[in-house]
Every structure is written in structure tokens, then in C-alpha cells.
Amino acid sequence: MTIEVAEHAGFCFGVGQALEKAEHILSTRGGGEKRIYTCGLLIHNKLVTDELQERGLSVIRGPEEAEEGSVVIVRAHGEPKRFYEKAEERHLEIVDATCPYVKRIQKLASEACEKGRQVVIVGDRTHPEVIGISGWTGDSAAVAASGEEAEQIAGDHLTVVAQTTITEAMFEEVISILRRNKTDVEVFHTICSATEERQKSCADLALRSDLMVVIGGKNSSNSKKLYELSKKNCENTHFVEILSDLPLKEVAKCNKIGIAAGASTPERIIKEVIAAMSEAITENKDLQEQVEEGGMEALMDEIEKSLRLPGRGEIVTGEIIQVSKDYIVVNLGCKKDGIIPIEELSLEGDQELADLYKPGDEIQAKVVKTADGDGSILLSKKKLQVNEHWDEINAALDNKEVVNAKVVKEVKGGVIAVYKEVSGFIPMSQLSDHYVEKADEFIGKVLPVKVSRVDQKRNKAVFSHKAYLNEEKQKKIAEIWDNLHVGDVVEGTVMRFTDYGAFVDIGGLDGLLHISEISWGKLKHPQEALEIGQKINVKILSMNAEKGKISLGLKQNQPEPWSIIDDKYQVGQVIKGRVVQIKDYGAFVELEPGLDGLVHISEVAYKRVTNIADEISVGQEVDAKILEIDRDRKRISLSIKETLDNSIYRDEDASEEYADEAAYDESPAADEAAETAAEE
Structure with missing residues (x-):
């Protein structure tokens, strides 16, 4: 004699979830100020619902029956859209335990209705799940539970869904009729896979059993369908809601007994039924003789094993x-x-x-x-996986490897970053290779990090993004040093200034561009010729790997002015220049950076000049004529007056001479002074 329980017997996921939520609410808030309700029976099992009612869960028919502000649990079957609207009006606190499968069907039906399609629900029109789904279409959905009902459905554009607990045969029958009569039929197979598996295992077990017991509530749709399926394959099938329904005399006569249970049947009821049948069998003397010594005990052990749940941590x-x-x-x-x-x-x-x-x-x-x-x-x-991940973290620490960790939140002194299932702490000082005041910019980012410390017993690890950045920087610097040579011209970016020059980034490595190497001319500060962020081509003048120093030059990219002076300047040529310096004996005029010429005080104007600053000023642009180019001494003599119109000066000289002649006529002494002045 054997007793076999069908696979997938007992609570389905949706029912289990609803019961868990109800028990949690009753345990934490039962007996409080707010009453706790469920709209209709939470599950179709009288024993369970009676127990819940004893603990304070009251059953109502609609949200209008609940006091304002009370708690209402939505059962696994779900509710129509109007239920939630009414609950909101009455300020009810909703605990939604609708089965996720049912929620998906409600969404599919609602979306199809919004598109103007006719929704068809294959199922029992009186079942609460079907009523709830239809409520998300404004109660416009058609319901069919047979081919005959499918024949009566109107409309051209159909979207078909199924009650989660119907049989596959019913669904296929309705679909075949609709597809035969309609051209646009959109089908969503929404029968719960757990329901399909439950029905299949029940039917299979019934085929090889002498007697079948289907345990479930009398109002349970899925339990009734299990009974119908079992009855087709095993005539000796019995529907059991409570132990008194169990046909113990018939059980004692059978060798192969099968048990199936609906989605709302608690596991303890299944165990009680098995225990009652086992006791009835052992009390039968004829069968007792047929059972080998220890056979019944082994049978119960096997049943217990099949019903045993795995333990936490297993x-x-x-x-x-x-x-x-x-x-x-x-x-x-x-x-x-x-x-x-x-x-x-x-x-x-x-x-x-x-x-x-x-x-x-x-x-x-x-x-x-x-x-x-x-x-x-x-x-x-x-x-x-977490243990495997800790092994990876320890290996990364030992081998100094890099792992990628996602920054999830900021905490005091740093952030928490997660590598797979391992959480680690990154101190603020290790978030970057520069100072970080706030970690906002890093939240949500995946950072490559080095593992600094691991304490697996305390589930702690310390990461450093800075260590990774520094390591990468050193690798990059080493690569740059290997690829650079004195004399190379490379592109760089001006990063910062000092009084003695500018630091230029040449691809991850800073080099010094001394102020004397910026221009062939004279500069007081590098910002006279450069700007921060400016891209420039610089020449590598020297490299010192031990000290990590590189000297750069910018002016070397242009010819030294004196080396090509004959190509640009000749004696007698009039040029434009800028006054850069004034001395007592003359003014220096810059023709171009690195090339200055001297305007002697006597070449500033046609008149006598005693203070050159009265005639020209530093920064002024002037025209000047080249008088001489001394290539050996690198000197250029210029004249400003040679570019001026001297007629006005001649008229002034003539008037002065006339005045002098008059003076001379008046006094021989004045005449002598005039001659002296003329000589001077």
C-alpha cells in the first residue's frame, strides 16, 4: 500500500502571499484603533478563514461597509478599479495582496480597453477574479466559459485573457471558436503555470491510483477543477474539505492512494488527512498483515520527507x-x-x-x-553567491587586483560601494586623487577600486578608488616617459602659471615651460603670452627621469629673429614697432619678439629733444626707419624723425632765424649768441 501526494499540492504563491500579509497585519496591528477587514473571503478555505476571523479579521462585501480610516486587505483574487476609487473616498488604508499574476491580467485588460478593443475573459463570470478583471474594463468585458458562450461574443477586435485557475481545455475551446469567427484576435495565455502544473500532476496521479482524495474548500474554483480532472481518470475520487468528509473505510481497502490539494489548502490539512488515512489502514487487520514490519513507519517517513520544507540557510x-x-x-x-x-x-x-x-x-x-x-x-x-564574492574580494586583496564597485549611498566619512553582494566602505579621502568635499557626484557610479582591507567575519571591506587612480597614473607616466625623447615636439595644455614660467600637461605628465623659453622676446609674466587651458605645441628640451622633471620650450618652434633678419629687414625700410623701453639717451622699439631697435634721442624729432618721455611713451606704436643693421653686435639703429614731414620744422626754423637777425641788428652780443646757438 502506498500514499502519494501530487506535486504542487497546497498553497500557491498568490494565496501564500495574501495569507502572509494578513497574518502580518493581524500580528502587528490587531486589536488597535483601526479595524481590519477583507472584502470577501481572503482564501477559499473555511478552516483558515475561521481562524483569521477569530484573530480579528472581519469579512465585508464592499468598501462602503468598512468604517472610514480602517484597514482593508485586498485578497489574492483582486478587486475592480471602482473598489480602489471607493476606498480612497472613504480614506481606507489598503493592503493590496492581489496575486501578481492577476494584477498582470488586470493591466492587460485595462490597456486593451483603452485602445478600443473588446476584452474577452475566459472563465467563470461569477468568480471574484473574473469580476475584478472585468472591473478594469468598465465592466465592458465579455466572459466565456465554453464554446457556446464564445459563439455569442460580438465585436471585431478582441483581446482574450484567461482566469488564472481555468483548465487548458476550456481556454483552447474558447480560443478556437473566436479565431474561427473573428479576424483580429489577440490572445494572452494567462492561466497560472502553477495551476497548469497542479492540474497536470493531479490528472497523472489519478491515472495510477485506486482512490483519489482532492482536498480543498467547497467554494474553491481550482479545487473543483482538480476534482473534475481526477474523476475523469479515477472514478473512485472524493472531495474533502474537512476530515469528516474522508471515506476512511474505502481508503483502508485500497493499495494505491493519491492525494491532490487546491491552491487554498493549508499544508497542515494535507498532513492531517494523510495521518487519518494511515491510522485507518493500520487498524485494518487484513491490511496490517500485508504490511511488512516497519513498512508503515517507512511509508510515513517517506510522506513526511515529501512534505518537509527546507530549512533557513539550506x-x-x-x-x-x-x-x-x-x-x-x-x-x-x-x-x-x-x-x-x-x-x-x-x-x-x-x-x-x-x-x-x-x-x-x-x-x-x-x-x-x-x-x-x-x-x-x-x-x-x-x-x-555572496560567499563566492567574498572569495573574489580576498583574492583581489592578495593579488592587488582591481574590482568594480557601485557607489550606493553616502555615509559619515565616506560612501558605501557594492561589489556584487559584498558591501565595502570607501573613505572620502580615497574617493579621488583630489580633494572631495561632497560625494554626490559619485552616487550611482561604478568605480574601479583596490581592496585595502577585508574583515569577512564582520562582513566589512575597505576599498580605495584613489589607489587605483594613482596606480593608473603611474602606469601612464611610465608609458609617457618611455615614448618621449629630447627634441620631440608634442601637444600640451597650459595648466597653471608661476612667476618663473608655466606648467604644461603633455598627456598626463607636467613639464615646466620656463618664462625664458616661451618667447624670443622678453616677458615679465607667462600670462602675457599664454592662457590657462590653451593648447600649444612644445619642444622637449631636457628630461630627468630620476627627478621626474621635463623642461619644455615654446619659442624653439619659431626661428630665432636674428637668424633670418636679412629675409625680413633692410636699411632704409620703414617699419611699425612698439616702444618697450625709454632711456635718457633714446628709446627701444620692438620690431617683433626678440628683435629690438634703438631710436637715439637725436632721431626722435627734428627739433631739440631734452626729455624723450615728452615725445613718446612705453607701449606706443610708432613708425621708424632702419638706419643701420649691425649683425655682429646684433644692434639695429632706428629713426622716427626720418618718417616725419620736416617742412613744418623748416618754417619754424626760418621764423626763428628772422627773429635772431633782428636781435643781431640790435646788438653785436646777441648776434654772437645766435651763431653759437646755430653751431650747437
């Missing part, structure tokens, strides 16, 4: 049976499926779960939360 392997946008459902081979939420899986960039995982794939994860009661099994892929 590493489990299972098969992926569903991949949604927000989580993965995993068959663990026990009576509960495991759930891996998206936050417990490692994704990169814009990756989605469907990009990495497919139904049928095997996956290993770590149990984060489990219970012997009715809660779901929460799994984590990240926590399984």
Missing part, C-alpha cells in the same frame, strides 16, 4: 517553472514552490529576468525564509 536545487517580470518560481520537489524575487537575483544594466532564466532551467539558491506552516519559501540567488 542550499537547494530546483527547476524553474515560471519566470515573471518580478520573480522566479522554482519547483523544489516538496509541497511548496520556492520564490526568488528580482531583488534576490543579480542583474546588470537593462537586463530582465527573462533574458537570463527560462522555465525548465535548473537553478540553485539559498533558503532565506521558510516555515512549517503556510508561509512561502523565500529563496535568494544573491546570498548563495
Whole structure:
């Protein structure tokens, strides 16, 4: 004699989630000022709902029955849009436990309705899930549960969804009729995969069983469908809601007994049914003789093993049976499926779960939360990987390797950065190779870091982005030194000034451009010829690798003016220049940087000049004539007066001579003075 429990028996994910939320609210807020309600039975299982009511969960038919400000739990079946609008009007606090699968269907129906399409729901029009979905179409959705009802559906542009718990046969029948009669039929297969698996395993088990027991609530749609499927394959099928419904006499006569349970059936009820049947079998004397010594005990152990849930921290392997946008459902081979939420899986960039995982794939994860009661099994892929990630961090420390860590938040004295599942601290002083006052600009960025310290026992690691930057800078500098040679001309950027020159970045390495090497002319400060940020071509004059110093030149990119003077200047040529210096004996005029000429005081004007500053000033542009070029002594003599009109000076001289003659006529002494003046 054997007792076998069908796979996927007991709570589905949606029901388990709803019950968890209800129990949490009752545990934390039960007996408080606000009353706690659920609109309709939370799940279709009388034993469970009776227990919840005893703990303070009251059942109402609609939000208008709840006191203003009270708490209302939305059950797994979901509610229509008008429910939420009414709840908001009454200031109700909503705890939404709608099954994620149902929420997706509601969204699909709503979007199709907004596009002007006729929504068709394949399912039971009286079922709360179908009522809720229809409510997101303004109750305009058509409902069909058979081919006959599908024949009556009007409209040309159809969007078809399914109640999560209907049979595949019903869905296919309706779809085939619609596609035969309509040209535009958009179909979304929304039967819950857990429901499909539950129905399939029940039907398969019924085929090889002498007796089938289907455990579920009398109002449970999915439990009724399990009964119908089982009845087709095993005539001796019984529907059990409570233990008194169990046909113990018939059970005791059978060799192969199968058990299936609806999505709202608690695991403890399944165990109680098995225990009752086992007791009935052992009490039957005829069968007792057939059971070998220890056989029943082994049977119970096997059943217990199949019902055992993995413990917290245990590493489990299972098969992926569903991949949604927000989580993965995993068959663990026990009576509960495991759930891996998206936050417990490692994704990169814009990756989605469907990009990495497919139904049928095997996956290993770590149990984060489990219970012997009715809660779901929460799994984590990240926590399984965390030990591997710590190994990688330790290896990076030992081998002085670089890892990429994402900065997630600022804390006192620095930031927290995450490498895979390992969180590390980056002190503010190690965030950059320059001073950082606030870490705002780094939040959300992925930084290459060196591992400075690891304390795995305390789950602590210290990272340094500065160490990485300095290492990269040294590599770059070494590469630059290897590729530079004296005499090379390279592009650089003027970074900063000093009184004695400018520092120029030549690709990650600063070189000094001395003020004397900027121009062939004389400069008082480098900013007379350069600007910060300016791009210039400089020549490498010298390199000292030991001291890390490079001397640069800019003027070397232009010929030295005296070397080409014959090509540009000749005696007698009139040039434009700028007065750069004034002396008692004359003024120096710059023809171009590095090339000055002297205007002797006697060549400033045709008149007598006693103070040259009265005639010209520093910075003034003047025309001058080249009188002489002395290449050996590198001297140029210039004349300003030679470029002037001297007629006015001749008229002035004539009038002076007339006055002098008159004076001479009056006095011989004056005449002598005039001659002396003329000689001078």
C-alpha cells in the first residue's frame, strides 16, 4: 500500500502571499484603533478563514461597509478599479495582496480597453477574479466559459485573457471558436503555470491510483477543477474539505492512494488527512498483515520527507517553472514552490529576468525564509553567491587586483560601494586623487577600486578608488616617459602659471615651460603670452627621469629673429614697432619678439629733444626707419624723425632765424649768441 501526494499540492504563491500579509497585519496591528477587514473571503478555505476571523479579521462585501480610516486587505483574487476609487473616498488604508499574476491580467485588460478593443475573459463570470478583471474594463468585458458562450461574443477586435485557475481545455475551446469567427484576435495565455502544473500532476496521479482524495474548500474554483480532472481518470475520487468528509473505510481497502490539494489548502490539512488515512489502514487487520514490519513507519517517513520544507540557510536545487517580470518560481520537489524575487537575483544594466532564466532551467539558491506552516519559501540567488564574492574580494586583496564597485549611498566619512553582494566602505579621502568635499557626484557610479582591507567575519571591506587612480597614473607616466625623447615636439595644455614660467600637461605628465623659453622676446609674466587651458605645441628640451622633471620650450618652434633678419629687414625700410623701453639717451622699439631697435634721442624729432618721455611713451606704436643693421653686435639703429614731414620744422626754423637777425641788428652780443646757438 502506498500514499502519494501530487506535486504542487497546497498553497500557491498568490494565496501564500495574501495569507502572509494578513497574518502580518493581524500580528502587528490587531486589536488597535483601526479595524481590519477583507472584502470577501481572503482564501477559499473555511478552516483558515475561521481562524483569521477569530484573530480579528472581519469579512465585508464592499468598501462602503468598512468604517472610514480602517484597514482593508485586498485578497489574492483582486478587486475592480471602482473598489480602489471607493476606498480612497472613504480614506481606507489598503493592503493590496492581489496575486501578481492577476494584477498582470488586470493591466492587460485595462490597456486593451483603452485602445478600443473588446476584452474577452475566459472563465467563470461569477468568480471574484473574473469580476475584478472585468472591473478594469468598465465592466465592458465579455466572459466565456465554453464554446457556446464564445459563439455569442460580438465585436471585431478582441483581446482574450484567461482566469488564472481555468483548465487548458476550456481556454483552447474558447480560443478556437473566436479565431474561427473573428479576424483580429489577440490572445494572452494567462492561466497560472502553477495551476497548469497542479492540474497536470493531479490528472497523472489519478491515472495510477485506486482512490483519489482532492482536498480543498467547497467554494474553491481550482479545487473543483482538480476534482473534475481526477474523476475523469479515477472514478473512485472524493472531495474533502474537512476530515469528516474522508471515506476512511474505502481508503483502508485500497493499495494505491493519491492525494491532490487546491491552491487554498493549508499544508497542515494535507498532513492531517494523510495521518487519518494511515491510522485507518493500520487498524485494518487484513491490511496490517500485508504490511511488512516497519513498512508503515517507512511509508510515513517517506510522506513526511515529501512534505518537509527546507530549512533557513539550506542550499537547494530546483527547476524553474515560471519566470515573471518580478520573480522566479522554482519547483523544489516538496509541497511548496520556492520564490526568488528580482531583488534576490543579480542583474546588470537593462537586463530582465527573462533574458537570463527560462522555465525548465535548473537553478540553485539559498533558503532565506521558510516555515512549517503556510508561509512561502523565500529563496535568494544573491546570498548563495555572496560567499563566492567574498572569495573574489580576498583574492583581489592578495593579488592587488582591481574590482568594480557601485557607489550606493553616502555615509559619515565616506560612501558605501557594492561589489556584487559584498558591501565595502570607501573613505572620502580615497574617493579621488583630489580633494572631495561632497560625494554626490559619485552616487550611482561604478568605480574601479583596490581592496585595502577585508574583515569577512564582520562582513566589512575597505576599498580605495584613489589607489587605483594613482596606480593608473603611474602606469601612464611610465608609458609617457618611455615614448618621449629630447627634441620631440608634442601637444600640451597650459595648466597653471608661476612667476618663473608655466606648467604644461603633455598627456598626463607636467613639464615646466620656463618664462625664458616661451618667447624670443622678453616677458615679465607667462600670462602675457599664454592662457590657462590653451593648447600649444612644445619642444622637449631636457628630461630627468630620476627627478621626474621635463623642461619644455615654446619659442624653439619659431626661428630665432636674428637668424633670418636679412629675409625680413633692410636699411632704409620703414617699419611699425612698439616702444618697450625709454632711456635718457633714446628709446627701444620692438620690431617683433626678440628683435629690438634703438631710436637715439637725436632721431626722435627734428627739433631739440631734452626729455624723450615728452615725445613718446612705453607701449606706443610708432613708425621708424632702419638706419643701420649691425649683425655682429646684433644692434639695429632706428629713426622716427626720418618718417616725419620736416617742412613744418623748416618754417619754424626760418621764423626763428628772422627773429635772431633782428636781435643781431640790435646788438653785436646777441648776434654772437645766435651763431653759437646755430653751431650747437
